[in-house]
Amino acid sequence: MTLQQISSTRRAFLAGSGLIIGLALAPRLSAFAAPKGVQAGGEDALTALNAFVKIGTDDTVTVLSKHIEFGQGPFTGLATLVAEELDADWSQMRAVHSPADDKIYANLAFGLQGTGGSTSIGNSYEQLRKAGATARAMLVAAAAEEWGVPAGEITVEKGRIKHTASGKESGFGALTVKAATQTPPENPKLKDPSQFVLIGQELPKLDTVGKTNGTAIFTLDIATDDMLIAVVAHPDHFGASLKSFDDSDARKVKGVIDVKQVPQGIAVYADNTYSALKGRDSLKIEWDLSKAETRSSKELEADYAKKFAEMGLKATNNGDVETAFGKEGVQTIEAELVFPFLAHAPMEPLDAVFMKAADGSLDVYTGAQFPGMDLMTAAKIVGLDPSKVRVNTQLTGGSFGRKAQFGSPYMQEAASVYAATDGTRPVKHMWTREDDIRGGFYRPMYAHKMRGAIDAEGRIVAWDQVIVGQSIMGKADLDETSVEGASNLPYVIPNLRVTSHNVALVVPPLWWRSVGHTHTGFAVETFVDELLQKVGKDPVEGRLALLTNEPRHMGTLKKVAEMADWGSTVPDGRSRGVAVVKSFGTYVAQIVEISTGDDGAPRVHKVWCAVDCGVAINPNVIKAQMEGGIGYGLGAVLFDAVTLGDGGKIMQSNFHDYRSLRINEMPAVDVAVIASTEKPTGVGEPGVPPIGPAVANAWRRLTGSPVRRLPIVNIVTS
Amino acid sequence: MVTFTLNGQERTFDGDPDTPLLWVIRDFEKLTGTKYGCGVAQCGACTVHLDGMTRRSCITPISTVDGSEVITIEGIEGPEAKAVQAAWVAIDVPQCGYCQSGQIMSAVALLQVTPKPSDADIDGAMAGNLCRCATYHRIRQAIHNAADAMEG
Numbered sequence: 076m077t078l079q080q081i082s083s084t085r086r087a088f089l090a091g092s093g094l095i096i097g098l099a100l101a102p103r104l105s106a107f108a109a110p111k112g113v114q115a116g117g118e119d120a121l122t123a124l125n126a127f128v129k130i131g132t133d134d135t136v137t138v139l140s141k142h143i144e145f146g147q148g149p150f151t152g153l154a155t156l157v158a159e160e161l162d163a164d165w166s167q168m169r170a171v172h173s174p175a176d177d178k179i180y181a182n183l184a185f186g187l188q189g190t191g192g193s194t195s196i197g198n199s200y201e202q203l204r205k206a207g208a209t210a211r212a213m214l215v216a217a218a219a220e221e222w223g224v225p226a227g228e229i230t231v232e233k234g235r236i237k238h239t240a241s242g243k244e245s246g247f248g249a250l251t252v253k254a255a256t257q258t259p260p261e262n263p264k265l266k267d268p269s270q271f272v273l274i275g276q277e278l279p280k281l282d283t284v285g286k287t288n289g290t291a292i293f294t295l296d297i298a299t300d301d302m303l304i305a306v307v308a309h310p311d312h313f314g315a316s317l318k319s320f321d322d323s324d325a326r327k328v329k330g331v332i333d334v335k336q337v338p339q340g341i342a343v344y345a346d347n348t349y350s351a352l353k354g355r356d357s358l359k360i361e362w363d364l365s366k367a368e369t370r371s372s373k374e375l376e377a378d379y380a381k382k383f384a385e386m387g388l389k390a391t392n393n394g395d396v397e398t399a400f401g402k403e404g405v406q407t408i409e410a411e412l413v414f415p416f417l418a419h420a421p422m423e424p425l426d427a428v429f430m431k432a433a434d435g436s437l438d439v440y441t442g443a444q445f446p447g448m449d450l451m452t453a454a455k456i457v458g459l460d461p462s463k464v465r466v467n468t469q470l471t472g473g474s475f476g477r478k479a480q481f482g483s484p485y486m487q488e489a490a491s492v493y494a495a496t497d498g499t500r501p502v503k504h505m506w507t508r509e510d511d512i513r514g515g516f517y518r519p520m521y522a523h524k525m526r527g528a529i530d531a532e533g534r535i536v537a538w539d540q541v542i543v544g545q546s547i548m549g550k551a552d553l554d555e556t557s558v559e560g561a562s563n564l565p566y567v568i569p570n571l572r573v574t575s576h577n578v579a580l581v582v583p584p585l586w587w588r589s590v591g592h593t594h595t596g597f598a599v600e601t602f603v604d605e606l607l608q609k610v611g612k613d614p615v616e617g618r619l620a621l622l623t624n625e626p627r628h629m630g631t632l633k634k635v636a637e638m639a640d641w642g643s644t645v646p647d648g649r650s651r652g653v654a655v656v657k658s659f660g661t662y663v664a665q666i667v668e669i670s671t672g673d674d675g676a677p678r679v680h681k682v683w684c685a686v687d688c689g690v691a692i693n694p695n696v697i698k699a700q701m702e703g704g705i706g707y708g709l710g711a712v713l714f715d716a717v718t719l720g721d722g723g724k725i726m727q728s729n730f731h732d733y734r735s736l737r738i739n740e741m742p743a744v745d746v747a748v749i750a751s752t753e754k755p756t757g758v759g760e761p762g763v764p765p766i767g768p769a770v771a772n773a774w775r776r777l778t779g780s781p782v783r784r785l786p787i788v789n790i791v792t793s
Numbered sequence: 794m795v796t797f798t799l800n801g802q803e804r805t806f807d808g809d810p811d812t813p814l815l816w817v818i819r820d821f822e823k824l825t826g827t828k829y830g831c832g833v834a835q836c837g838a839c840t841v842h843l844d845g846m847t848r849r850s851c852i853t854p855i856s857t858v859d860g861s862e863v864i865t866i867e868g869i870e871g872p873e874a875k876a877v878q879a880a881w882v883a884i885d886v887p888q889c890g891y892c893q894s895g896q897i898m899s900a901v902a903l904l905q906v907t908p909k910p911s912d913a914d915i916d917g918a919m920a921g922n923l924c925r926c927a928t929y930h931r932i933r934q935a936i937h938n939a940a941d942a943m944e945g
Contacts, residue, residue, distance in 0.1 A: 289826020706927020
């Protein structure tokens, strides 16, 4: 099963269990100030009506978000789903992270708790509405009992429960305790979308205010007076191991408490962050490179290109590609593309806090994208039964895929650092930006070889695409994430072959916002644009003619063309490019207008974007994700690469050499959300894939130079 | 011993004089709205006001702060701060939110000097503040809205 497929067999509705496990935080072992941080599950004084909804006597409704909030909006989205069916008023809604539980809080697309693949809204759409409807029914039953009136005569609107005939009226808070004792209905009736009051509205986000006054708490902000701050010295080659180290100078740094070897490197513990960093800088370490990756990026690229000559794993093989290319009068167009390693570089580097409770159990605070996996990993390394470990997911400063890792390798390091202490003092483990940029788990490097065949009548009759790179899923056979977006090419081309080669490297790979579409979207959309140009077709009209089986691709493409007034005169020195990509079930078309900037690189002035993600829960959040996806993708396409230098040394270390888009480089963005009654799909990732190819297509039409290698800045500066 | 004011209160620090202001604010003063993002003045998440000017606290040794006035996100006040924070909320600027304290500190300082900034003024004042969620589009709009609100 791929990440984005939601299995209906797993749609077990788990609300209505009455109590929530793991809510109470056990008393701390040490008697210092209580941690400044947000507990999973909300205030205990609230009454749980089911696993997702708690209602306070003050009328507040708190939704327990099984999905991590790192900017993509699940707090607001999931609360909207609950509020809709609960008939709550938006002003009474709150959201917190749920506890870690792979069963109760499973992502129904994955079968365990986790956030990714732009699935938060899609997998929760029915479940959270049912949770709201269940809670509503229990409140109504409580009111009926309290007032001695038939439940069928009770109405709920904007957080008020009313019985018109008797004139009785109440908020939720006065009835919540009684409501919790009611039997939850098994199959509460959900609203028809035509009855939606809140879904589809641009409701204000629930997490905005705390993020504008400094009060929002992230993992790095959790502090106690007795907390140890720990940083780890890592090697600057992948696959290196420790040969020897000298910590005598490090131990002399004021504030440094201890230095320990952990499997990932050398951990320095201090009373404060600066002492920990200074202590780490004072370590003398020799690394053993005998098992390290010693090839440079250039050498890797040459090795990847050798694979083009071999037959790879077949992802798609429609028609007869070889025969089509061999036919008389057929013109063959070729392109080879190279994509670099990309770091995710979320604003908040990886971090975790460990705090032992008086009963020996352990609280872990972290940006847990797979909380259950982080919990099992921490428990194993610390040597506790999993029932004695609580993972408290925190607001998190971005991720873009970085914090979703099978086997939780980051948690392995953090937990090892904590486990190497005597456990009496809380420990905060943090990565610096350098650890982050040089820490691997990159979007892998890929190489593509494209071949297209155009017949004598100017039709695209064959497409052959070879993709070489690491398997993110660690597979020996075909990895869908390597070929997604290419193997299911939306364009009608009679002879289509897509193959891939899995390359094994010690550089650890990971998904990066939009996964395979980061490179397949670029390859497909730039190559189809080149082929269309070759046969003299308009980029929009030419695509539409090849998208005859794909009405939603066509819908977004037509809409974006209308928004941009495609075909109108473009100012001198400017050029436009288009791309349309379906990823994670969501369709996004973008048109860009660019010129050549002062630095010789593309200057993107304007982006028009049309998105079809089915039912739009909150159009403002959807627009924000498109804007953000465009900026995130544009920065990477223009500037970013992690490269291995001679001998395999990691060449980048911080934002000065791993560039990020800045405000002066951000284009104006205009987003349209297509009205739809289809099931909702995600928006966290799908804004990313089209921006790169749209810019490259505009650049090729402006300069005549196709973009065969990313980042684009390397073309214009080399 | 370094003496400075933090959000209007006199504070002292007698630790390592090389300690960056960022870690004094976060670790010793326990004010966590000011964030760590890079440690090398490349991202602006640590932006504070030092004697009324924006300063990247991650590269500012505490020894250089002696006698100075430091304002963090927890302590900003005045019409510009109110207008900026209200404008940020009104159009839901933040996504992950981690960089936003720094963004707001830079935006407030801009409006204090330039009440009606142009797009170029905004680029000049805000280009040192990274947002990996790329909320730039809304940051620009919110600054214009804040300027309009103050004028109105």
